Amino acid sequence: MKFVDSARVVVKAGDGGNGCVSFRREKYVPKGGPDGGDGGRGGHVFLRANAQLSTLLDLRYRKQYEAGRGTHGQGSRKAGKNGKDVVIQVPCGTLVKERGTGKVLCDLTEDAEEVLIAHGGKGGRGNPHFTTSTRQAPRYAEPGGSGEKLDLELELKLMADVGLVGFPNAGKSTLISVMSAAKPKIADYPFTTLVPNLGIVRYGEYKSFVMADIPGIIEGAAEGRGLGLQFLRHIERTRALAVLVACDGEDPAAEYRLLLKELERFEPSLLMKPRVIVVTKTDIAAADFTLPDFGDQAPVLAVSSVTGAGVDGLRDELWKQLNPVS
Incomplete structure (x- = not known):
């Protein structure tokens, strides 16, 4: 449909x-x-x-x-x-x-x-x-x-608990396919995802949360460039954000700051949501790769959707962000 x-x-x-x-x-x-x-x-x-x-x-x-x-x-x-x-x-x-x-x-x-x-x-x-x-x-x-x-x-505006945010080809679709039963289109080129996808992530025996994979952000998205406003509104209802940056990018920390800038320009309150920084594609990282300093208090996790490394830890962290201990 x-x-x-x-x-x-x-x-x-x-x-x-x-x-x-x-x-x-x-x-x-x-x-x-x-x-x-x-x-x-x-x-x-x-x-x-x-x-x-x-x-x-x-x-x-x-x-x-x-x-x-x-x-x-x-x-x-x-x-x-x-x-x-x-x-x-x-x-x-x-x-x-x-x-x-x-x-x-x-x-x-x-x-x-x-x-x-x-x-x-x-x-x-x-x-x-x-x-x-x-x-x-x-x-x-x-x-x-x-x-x-x-x-x-x-x-x-999609009703989801966690919204996946990132540039095109950051690995959002692959990650949601691994963490849930969602079957988005996946390919190694930008803008594979043209519409939002929802997936139910199981946590433990009886718990779950809904994750939304949304088309990639580009610079100027808040003004409607790329898919712009067609998808940014779907992030508004989410309770938490997972901001994805690929480890093979030129400057992952700079990409992260640009993503936050676009979110703030669209709706400043989005930066008030709990968020997790997810460094993806670690299976192709260089041998000397180390996690960059993002200059943010948000937790940073490294994952590989191909090998499954770090996926369980990400699931735990997202559940923690959605259900903080009072």
């Missing part, structure tokens, strides 16, 4: 039905009073989070959703039926904004969480509601109210 993490849709709640102007007409009751029924309420539009969904692809193909209109009231005080509601299913982690203003309307993070996003119009009142002591036979009823119409922007 194609991964789509943004969509624009227009939602329209149903209009309310009109109230009815009617008078009681029965044999031997020549001057029956008003008996017009109320109109039905227009249908609402709901957004509901569904843990079984992982993409906004369906919303790319269907861009308009409209709830049903309430039916009009009838004589004999018969109320109109309410319009049919519409429920739009979205993945957990969907942020909903009003297009144009950018106002955040809701953030759906829990499975089955539901939000009423557009209210249906109220049904109009029938003419019995307008009787007074001086007006016993009102020939007026209320029209139905208009349903809300909204132009929405939806953004999917």
Whole structure:
């Protein structure tokens, strides 16, 4: 399935039905009073989070959703039926904004969480509601109210515990394939990963955490260069970061500082998250290779996804970062 993490849709709640102007007409009751029924309420539009969904692809193909209109009231005080509601299913982690203003309307993070996003119009009142002591036979009823119409922007931000951050070809995809059951595309050239991948990392017998492999960062990513903003937002929800630098790079410490700079330019709060520095590809390191000084308080671990060296230690450290001893 194609991964789509943004969509624009227009939602329209149903209009309310009109109230009815009617008078009681029965044999031997020549001057029956008003008996017009109320109109039905227009249908609402709901957004509901569904843990079984992982993409906004369906919303790319269907861009308009409209709830049903309430039916009009009838004589004999018969109320109109309410319009049919519409429920739009979205993945957990969907942020909903009003297009144009950018106002955040809701953030759906829990499975089955539901939000009423557009209210249906109220049904109009029938003419019995307008009787007074001086007006016993009102020939007026209320029209139905208009349903809300909204132009929405939806953004999917992956729900993961740990986000893998690094330059293209830093070994993120290989690492997640070793630590979890995820099967991302792996090759020895930049930008093999074009969409985020999620993997469940088992820890002990009954514990686990979710790891996200995201496309590689390049300089200027915060301004949209490369895959830029298409993936940086997926890091925002993670609880911890694993920053990967390859041991065969020209200057791993400089690469690390550049990665932090891009994260800070996109969202400064990302640097407040717990993080681990992971030096990858140690199986091809030179014989005299030593871990560089990153000038950071974050723990530094050396791993090889090919031989498995250091992977268990990384799993332990990530669990520790996610579950600090209070």
